[in-house]
Amino acid sequence: MNVQIEVLVDPLEDVLALLGATSQISASMTAGGRWAVRFDPPTGVKFNAVRRGRCLLWVDGVADPISLEQGDCFLLTLPRAFTLASDPETRPEPAPPLFVAAVDGVARVGDGDDVFLIGGAFTFGDRASTLLLASLPPVIHVPAASPEAATVHWAVGEIDAELRQAPMGGTLAAEHLALVMLIRVLRLHLARGATSGWLAGLADPVVAPALRAMHDRPAHPWTVAELARVATVSRSTLAARFKGIVGQGPLEYLTAWRIELAAEGIRRGGETVAVIARSVGYGSESAFSVAFKRTTGLSPRAYRRQTAGVG
Structure with a gap:
């Protein structure tokens, strides 16, 4: 007996496939002492994850700073400049020279290595802002302490492992894992009860x-x-x-x-x-x-x- 199973289209998967979402892992960053780094507005959707230590995040247009703890990550959905820092008083230095001078894929700032972050960016097709990004808040913060964020932390941990161990195909694997992380952050955003926008409609x-x-x-x-x-x-x-x-x-x-x-x-x-x-x-x-x-x-x-x- 032949049994036909109807498979319904998943609109989130549908849209991400249409937008041609791709990811790129950037250099990691280690920092210590008193430090601050100012980043230009990203061309795509930016993410960073704190693998060690803690720091503060300021995003242009967002009123309050976000405290990032070990295990936290954030998704910056709009092209806005942002600052990562140890404290509010330290004057930030521009990010580009630090990352140009990165050694073994790690940019260094301040004195020591109390803090370690990995990051990257997602790029989309030319209609992405209309179809997906406009429905998102400027920054989505995923605290390590939130139980629903466990799968996001798993993806970030796997990305970190691929970059540190550098096996064959590691960079490609990390980029695919970053797309997994993107999907899970979007799911988390929905689980938090987004009240408006296309993604909210899915829930x-x-x-x-x-x-x-x-x-x-x-x-x-x-x-x-x-x-x-x-x-x-x-x-x-x-x-x-x-x-x-x-x-x-x-x-x-x-x-x-x-x-x-x-x-x-x-x-x-x-x-x-x-x-x-x-x-x-x-x-x-x-x-x-x-x-x-x-x-x-x-x-x-x-x-x-x-x-x-x-x-």
Whole structure:
């Protein structure tokens, strides 16, 4: 007897795959005595983990400093300058010269090695800020003491081990582990009860079934009534709950997601605009072109010219 098992699309996995998330491990840093280092705004999503000691973190635009203890890590989701320091009074020195002078992958600051941090960054495709990052707070702090953070600490520990032991393929393994850490930090953010944004919708019992249905069948001609049946609520309840949490109505979200899928298809090349339009649920190329330009500011063909070779 053949048994068919339906596998539903995981929207978080769906989005991370679409965004082409990649990671890069940077030089580690050791510090001691009184010290402070000022970092320029990162180009991607930055993370650091404290493997030994403690320090303070200031992020531009965030009112209060964050106390980082051994085992803590943080994710900086926006391109903001930040400072790591032993205390509030020490004048920071710029990070770039310290990391240029790193020896064996370790930058050194201050006097001694009371503190040891590892770090890196994640990069995404050109639509990431709209689709994922805008829904996150500027910094996500993961304290070592929080029991739900155990899997994050495991990933950080494995990254540290790969970098210290330097086995064959260690750098690549560390970069893949960093992506594991990213997913787990995002899960932790959801577990803390994010109240708004796309990620919060994934944890909401009403919104999540509708999101999964749209990701599972993006080309289907969904209506609010049909999505409400999937979520087992009324149309008005789904519409209000979806907009209140995600920030846009269900069909607005569906249009935006279809355009993201289409944009990826255009970047990859190999298919005509008409074929891509049909694959994401548009019956005519002209209707698709109007929706695409309204969302991205470019016609599909202009977008293809601009992103030629990107994918």
